[in-house]
Amino acid sequence: MEYWAKLNPDGTINSVESHSYPHVVPDAVKITKEEYDTFIASLPGVEPTPPLSTHLARLDNINPGALKPATVTRLFLTENDVTTIWSVTGKEYSCDCFVTQSIVDEWQAGSIVVGDLVLTHFLESDKPIVTHKVFKTW
Numbered sequence: 001m002e003y004w005a006k007l008n009p010d011g012t013i014n015s016v017e018s019h020s021y022p023h024v025v026p027d028a029v030k031i032t033k034e035e036y037d038t039f040i041a042s043l044p045g046v047e048p049t050p051p052l053s054t055h056l057a058r059l060d061n062i063n064p065g066a067l068k069p070a071t072v073t074r075l076f077l078t079e080n081d082v083t084t085i086w087s088v089t090g091k092e093y094s095c096d097c098f099v100t101q102s103i104v105d106e107w108q109a110g111s112i113v114v115g116d117l118v119l120t121h122f123l124e125s126d127k128p129i130v131t132h133k134v135f136k137t138w
Contacts, residue, residue, distance in 0.1 A: 003036040004028040013039050056134060057120045060094065062107055068096035070103065070130045072120055095120075097128040106133060 057072035
């Protein structure tokens, strides 16, 4: 395991990362596991807030320079819609989303592409975030 820290101008640690594979973190310095653990232990506890909703969506576009770099499309189903795994009725809805670092890493590695299915969480009505790629089959 490798441990990295990004530092404030005064030399104090601002954020940390750990990677189980060789990975250079730009603008970061390598630190020990003890330094990593000390920083994590110093963080205040936060009660997790569940997302307002979670949706399966199709990744339609990635624009790395945008504030919300992923565009996804999901089906918005009404009460009367009938769905099966083979056919779905409803209205398609597209939105721009924030992404997690793992989505960025997968995009850069080429393991996630336009057309893939992804999980999109709405933490607030205007803050959707793509968190995971969904595999259609093994």
